Amino acid sequence: MLIDKSKFLFVATSLFFIGLCGIMLNRKNIILMLMSIELMLLAVNLNLIVFSVFLDDIVGQVFALFILTVAAAESAIGLAILVVFYRIRGTVSIEYINLLKG
Amino acid sequence: MYLLLIFFPLIGFIISIFLGRFISPKGSAFISCFFLILSFLLSCISFFEVGLCRCPVYIKLAPWIDSELFDASWGFMFDSLTVSMCVLVTCISSLVHIYSTGYMSHDPHQPRFMSYLSLFTFFMLMLVTSDNFIQLFFGWEGVGLCSYLLINFWFTRLQANKSAIKAMIINRIGDFGLALGIFSIFLAFRTVDYSAVFCLIPYYVNYNIFFFNIEFNLITLIGLLLFVGAVGKSAQLGLHTWLPDAMEGPTPVSALIHAATMVTAGVYLIIRCSPIYEYSSSALFYITIIGATTAFFAASIGVFQNDLKKVIAYSTCSQLGYMVFACGLSNYSVSMFHVLNHAYFKALLFLSAGSVIHALSDEQDMRRMGGLIQLLPFTYVMIVIGSLALMGFPFLTGFYSKDVILEIAYSKYNFLGTFAYWLGIFSASITAFYSFKLIYLTFIANTNSYKTSMQSVHDAPFSMAFPLFILSICSIFVGYLTKDLFVGLGTPFWNNAIFILPDHLNIIDAEFIPIYIKWIPFFVSVFGALLAVILYYFFSKFLFDVVSSNLLFNFAYTFFNKKWFFDRLQNEVFGSFLLKAGYNTTYKIIDKGLIELFGPTGLSNLTFVISKQVSLLQSGKVNQYAFLMFIFFILFISVSLVLTVVTPYIDLQLSFIFMLYVLINNMILNKTK
Numbered sequence: 001m002l003i004d005k006s007k008f009l010f011v012a013t014s015l016f017f018i019g020l021c022g023i024m025l026n027r028k029n030i031i032l033m034l035m036s037i038e039l040m041l042l043a044v045n046l047n048l049i050v051f052s053v054f055l056d057d058i059v060g061q062v063f064a065l066f067i068l069t070v071a072a073a074e075s076a077i078g079l080a081i082l083v084v085f086y087r088i089r090g091t092v093s094i095e096y097i098n099l100l101k102g
Numbered sequence: 103m104y105l106l107l108i109f110f111p112l113i114g115f116i117i118s119i120f121l122g123r124f125i126s127p128k129g130s131a132f133i134s135c136f137f138l139i140l141s142f143l144l145s146c147i148s149f150f151e152v153g154l155c156r157c158p159v160y161i162k163l164a165p166w167i168d169s170e171l172f173d174a175s176w177g178f179m180f181d182s183l184t185v186s187m188c189v190l191v192t193c194i195s196s197l198v199h200i201y202s203t204g205y206m207s208h209d210p211h212q213p214r215f216m217s218y219l220s221l222f223t224f225f226m227l228m229l230v231t232s233d234n235f236i237q238l239f240f241g242w243e244g245v246g247l248c249s250y251l252l253i254n255f256w257f258t259r260l261q262a263n264k265s266a267i268k269a270m271i272i273n274r275i276g277d278f279g280l281a282l283g284i285f286s287i288f289l290a291f292r293t294v295d296y297s298a299v300f301c302l303i304p305y306y307v308n309y310n311i312f313f314f315n316i317e318f319n320l321i322t323l324i325g326l327l328l329f330v331g332a333v334g335k336s337a338q339l340g341l342h343t344w345l346p347d348a349m350e351g352p353t354p355v356s357a358l359i360h361a362a363t364m365v366t367a368g369v370y371l372i373i374r375c376s377p378i379y380e381y382s383s384s385a386l387f388y389i390t391i392i393g394a395t396t397a398f399f400a401a402s403i404g405v406f407q408n409d410l411k412k413v414i415a416y417s418t419c420s421q422l423g424y425m426v427f428a429c430g431l432s433n434y435s436v437s438m439f440h441v442l443n444h445a446y447f448k449a450l451l452f453l454s455a456g457s458v459i460h461a462l463s464d465e466q467d468m469r470r471m472g473g474l475i476q477l478l479p480f481t482y483v484m485i486v487i488g489s490l491a492l493m494g495f496p497f498l499t500g501f502y503s504k505d506v507i508l509e510i511a512y513s514k515y516n517f518l519g520t521f522a523y524w525l526g527i528f529s530a531s532i533t534a535f536y537s538f539k540l541i542y543l544t545f546i547a548n549t550n551s552y553k554t555s556m557q558s559v560h561d562a563p564f565s566m567a568f569p570l571f572i573l574s575i576c577s578i579f580v581g582y583l584t585k586d587l588f589v590g591l592g593t594p595f596w597n598n599a600i601f602i603l604p605d606h607l608n609i610i611d612a613e614f615i616p617i618y619i620k621w622i623p624f625f626v627s628v629f630g631a632l633l634a635v636i637l638y639y640f641f642s643k644f645l646f647d648v649v650s651s652n653l654l655f656n657f658a659y660t661f662f663n664k665k666w667f668f669d670r671l672q673n674e675v676f677g678s679f680l681l682k683a684g685y686n687t688t689y690k691i692i693d694k695g696l697i698e699l700f701g702p703t704g705l706s707n708l709t710f711v712i713s714k715q716v717s718l719l720q721s722g723k724v725n726q727y728a729f730l731m732f733i734f735f736i737l738f739i740s741v742s743l744v745l746t747v748v749t750p751y752i753d754l755q756l757s758f759i760f761m762l763y764v765l766i767n768n769m770i771l772n773k774t775k
Contacts, residue, residue: 023728033724098722 008050015043030092034078041071104159104180105632107144107188108227110137111195114220115717122213128584130213134220138199141223142192147530149185153587156182156597162234166234171292179233179296183599186588187230187370190442193576194362195223197569201453202354203563205460219358222248225362228368235294238371242335245367246273249359253351265350272344276334280371286311288319296483300377300601307381325378325385328371329392332536333734336368336422339396343669349411353456357409360447361418369422372429377601380432384570386606387518390430397423399666401529404536406662410455410466413540418448419490420529428507431514432606433713435596439588440503445496446497447491450573454485457562460542461666464553468540473549477559482545484570489537491577493627494530495557497598499581504530507587507611513611530623533748534630542638642753655727712769 022036045064052060086092114137118130125133152158163176180188201218206212225248229241246269252267284294290306291299326526331336337345345365349356359365372379379385383649397420404416421444424493428437459466461478475482487498494504508530511523551555562570591610637645649659661667698704719730745754 020732024725024732027723027725034327094724097724101720101722 005054012043012047013086018042019043028093030094034075036077038071040068103144104148107148107365111220113137115217115224118213119217127212131216134216135199135445138196142196144769145188145192148180149189152180152185153182153595159558174234174236177233178231180765181599186442190445191223191226191363194445195358197355197572198358201569203564204563205354205456218251220249229367229771233296234285239284245364249364252355252359253348255706258618262350266345269344269348272341273334276331276341279327279330283324291729292356303377303381321378322382325382328375332368332371336365336390338426339399342419343672345416346412349415352451353459357449357452360415361390361448365422366441369425369437369441373434376434380601380603390427390518390522393423393430394427395526397529398525401532401679402660403665405532406659408468409421410468413536414451414455417533425506430570431510431519433510433609434600436506440507443499443503446573446576446710448490448576450484451488454481454488457481457566461559461613465555468543470550472542472547478561480561480567484574485541487574489541493534493537494623499577502585505623506590509612509615510608512619513608513615521701527622531626531630533633534627538631538634539638542635565663574774640656644770666722
């Protein structure tokens, strides 16, 4: 069956923009921010897989696998940084991460 | 010999200013007097050779400026006009030098004083002997410089400083005119040599030139610009205010600069440029009007002055008016004759006044003098001789020149001549009046002086009496002896030094005017003198009552005493206006305003404000950073997309202008916030 790829791409793009909005609009919670980043990466993955299927090319899936690992490593490091930060400041609210001003 | 007569004063200057410390005040006084007297003797010889034997001398000394067509060299020209001036300058100057050895004997800076006097004489000689306008300008400026140094001799006195600056600046206004005149001469004739310029003048009679976009006749323009220079130097109406103020210098300086030497430079310039003036009747018109007005104006002020030296200064100003209008009526030789005669009796008057001031321990106010006739008989005699010569008493020096001036004015038979004649007659009577007022208040009236100063009164010592004596002899005899030489009918003395158009020649007419016209100057002078003596002898109380009672008379007295408010006009209208314009417009608006705004300060402020705004973008909030990243990412993509799509249809420059507009608008919005 032939499924219109635009639907897949629409889902991926909306996921990406939802993630983006999650980063931009969120003012309180840094965990939410990390989750939004994950969401964006997942959207990108989805995009890659869709194109890989439709173009009948394996490279996209290879990239998707790479991105999975990179995302895992990134969230691990990000969470580690958060833990360290929490240890020092006692909070992880974004409002208080504003010491570096222009 | 001709060069030595010019450079002897310079040698005197150099020795007494550089070696004055080593050769003591007396030594430097002796040296400078010695060189001046040598120079005077040489001038007499040159007067004999050039003037009497009629063989002019030209010396081309060295090239000075030699650039393409412009060629000014150090050249000296001795014709009868020059040697007359040389004799005059060196004679008065040597007498003033000798006088100063007595007058300034207690001054700690005598070597400096003597050196300035010598330098002044040198520059004056440079001025009169030059053979081109550039070198004349050199002397002209040098004389101005020396007048500054000499007026400012007692440099610790504030008033002397101010007077010297005033003299310098007002002279500079005139010099500006002179410089413009020289420029236009060079523009038209491509030379500044007297001989070449004067040869070419007749060919340029109908030649017009644009000056400040206004078309002028070339010769009129040159004449008027040169006359502006003469107005400054010779203290004619408008630029005369420096002369009375220059009395702040020591009295010998007043005698040298402001009676005999410096102020005559302006008249000398007019006489020297007689070929130029002869071809421009409108320039002659203005010269006559200004000269005659100055004669009247200065005389009217002189009556109401109470300062001994100021009275004499205003009489100088008035007599310069006579000389200038005589030039304006094309009688240059008569004017020169008056210059020569006037120098003797005016130097005599100044030096006698100096003697009085010296005797009264530097009291200058006539109202605080009186009764000096028994104490200073010699000075009294000198001052009477000087005053009689000044008022043109028959058979004294002044008579021969002053009366001739009035006669030639009458015999012009036109508006100008009549104007000058009546103003001259009026001034003559006033001159006699204030001369006798001076004599009466100083010598004859009951004394108003302090007892202490009267106790130390002494008549002039020999070094001061000797020049006075010589000058008095000159004041009596010079006019009679030289009348036929200078202004006698058909005298060959001036051969080519002075040029008068045959149309303008009226010295012959002057001999044949009605006899009562010739008597008028004598009668008005005697009337003025008698009036002064009678008024002050019998009616001094009455005079005082008149002035102090009535508001109108009081105002009139103030009006003349304050010099027709001319200084006030100059200070409050022109001076303060220019000062304020200089401070407000030039300094505050342009220098500290516009240039700073568009220059360093404005630019740095702008950079500061913009960078501050830009750095405000970095608020420290992570989500805002993400937002900015997103916005600019979108912007980047859309611009690159839109450009590829839109370029064929839209002029990019327009969109660039639009973007600029958005940016600037944004900035202004930010500012107003």
